[in-house]
Amino acid sequence: MANMKLMYSPTSPYVRKVMVLAIEAGLDKKIDKVTVSTTPVAPNPAVAKINPLVKVPALKAEGLDLYDSPVICEYLDSKHRKKKFFPAKGKARFNALRQQALADGLIDAAILLRYENTLREEPMRSPAWQEAQMKKIRWALDQMEKEAGTLRGAPTIGHITFACALGYLDFRYADEGWRKRRKKLTAWYDKFAQRPSMKSTLPPG
Numbered sequence: 001m002a003n004m005k006l007m008y009s010p011t012s013p014y015v016r017k018v019m020v021l022a023i024e025a026g027l028d029k030k031i032d033k034v035t036v037s038t039t040p041v042a043p044n045p046a047v048a049k050i051n052p053l054v055k056v057p058a059l060k061a062e063g064l065d066l067y068d069s070p071v072i073c074e075y076l077d078s079k080h081r082k083k084k085f086f087p088a089k090g091k092a093r094f095n096a097l098r099q100q101a102l103a104d105g106l107i108d109a110a111i112l113l114r115y116e117n118t119l120r121e122e123p124m125r126s127p128a129w130q131e132a133q134m135k136k137i138r139w140a141l142d143q144m145e146k147e148a149g150t151l152r153g154a155p156t157i158g159h160i161t162f163a164c165a166l167g168y169l170d171f172r173y174a175d176e177g178w179r180k181r182r183k184k185l186t187a188w189y190d191k192f193a194q195r196p197s198m199k200s201t202l203p204p205g
């Protein structure tokens with residue numbers, strides 16, 4: 001298989017999901033990373049060529065243009081012979097997909113909030129809207145704490161997405177102190193974060 005081309009940003013938690021899975025699967029050497037910057041107010045034409053939604057990650061592989069992170073992760077999972085990160089069927093599969101959706105949803109709220117705080121002009125910002133996004137983050141965290149005791153065994157896409165979401169909160173929302181009153185999730189994350197795939201994809205700074 002020829003090398004794949006990944007539209008990449010070192011600060012994107014969705015890109016991090018893709019890279020963590022690629023490293024865990026032993027596929028990272030097959031990925032050429034193209035570092036790009038793209039935001040809703042400054043869409044990057046090079047990203048638009050692959051993903052009309054102009055978001056990263058976007059992957060070019062075997063003549064396919066692939067986005068978004070769940071699709072790219074599932075594609076990569078189909079390209080290795082180790083234990084799969086997407087369970088093949090049954091409850092295990094749908095639980096892992098739901099956990100991915102839960103943690104992706106947390107990231108979505110965190111990113112929207114960051115765009116509001118950094119890209120939208122001050123007079124247009126809405127405290128009620130900001131608070132609503134923050135509530136989603138906290139509710140998602142509470143659910144993740146409830147599930148932390150079940151996160152054992154070989155990592156799934158659910159585990160990887162939980163970890164990337166929590167890593168993003170450490171990176172951009174350290175003041176939120178998500179670890180407070182979430183002891184099980186903290187213990188699970190602190191261990192998972194020691195994996196080489198997590199350590200080598202830490203966002204800069």
Ligand SMILES: N[C@@H](CCC(=O)N[C@@H](CS)C(=O)NCC(=O)O)C(=O)O
Nearest residue numbers: 012014038039040055056057068069
């Ligand atoms: N659902 C997408 C979300 C991707 C996303 O929002 N990426 C951000 C960077 S962290 C982005 O490219 N934003 C640019 C924009 O929203 O225009 C995924 O899972 O890949």
